[in-house]
Amino acid sequence: MTKTLYLLRHAKSGWDDPVARDFDRPLNKKGEKAARTIGQWMASNGVAFEHVIASPAVRVIDTLDSLWSGYGRKLEPTWDRRIYLASSATLLDVLREVSDEHDSVMMVGHNPGMEDVVFDLVPDDGSSPLREEVEVKYPTAALAQLEIDIDSWGDIGKPVAHLKRFIRPRDLDPELGPDAE
Template identity: 55%
Template sequence: MKTLGIFRHAKSDWNDARLRDFDRPLNTRGRKGAAIMGKHIRDHAVGWKRILASPAVRVTQTIELAGEAAGETPPITWDRRIYLANSATLMDVLREQEGDPPSIILIGHNPGLEDLIFDLVPDDGTSPLRDIVEEKFPTAAYAVLELDIDSWADIDEGCGRLAHLVRPRDLDPALGPSAVD
């Protein structure tokens, strides 16, 4: 079995229309969300061995703030392919992992991360957490999937079970959808 964490970047700032999408930083709520989620990820105690991440500014800031709040950051592999990737590309990135670590946390963007969950976790009516993701996988959401594989090279559709899901609003209602920066 392998464990896959999926962590969407925190809320980004749209105020500077001159910035490329890749260069958008986190806004105030995003910085708070990244920190609270970093503490939760630490307390959830999976023991992540590797981070695979998009190099977009909002992702790098999410990792920095979450790592500071958690007091630790596993080794990071930055991969430009993760930036706005679809599910198939994300699976390809995971299949290429050397050393076969038992746990990897993937940090990036929607809709690719959400679609990856849908592709890995069967829609068989037995996962109430999957139903929540179908509503929305919001910024700074964190999911943990248990994959019925021995090697990352074997990852494929339907091999997972969604074991854990937390959104920032689950930890602090002020970080919910009606919050204002």
């Protein structure tokens, strides 16, 4: 059996917004556009998932709001505070708790945790050019799709995943490239 995991890093947030806590930072306009663009790409490429787990940080909530507007439908996420600025180990613990009735899950959170999950699950054996792209940078609003050779989410953790797709906003719209980061 194979499980599919989508890892979405939140879109670009506004550092010039005067908020008291990092947790409360909203997206900026380019972040909103990037998330909407990724959502449109997901819809046009048949990306589907049964369950969403997300950090409750404002920039993740905003990312999902913009993503859904591009995707054309909304799934209500399970909000999990443990995802906020979590390590890969913590993110994998959260994933191990997912019900096995879900074969396809999207997790929405923060770096470096998102890219570290890719590094922990995809073998570093030179066979994945996409993994090498993640090593260069996992930019905001980027989406990774991993196919994982496990029967149960409880078994996640060994480097047995295949990185099927790694989509960055700049791949879809050059205006959303590095100078916009």
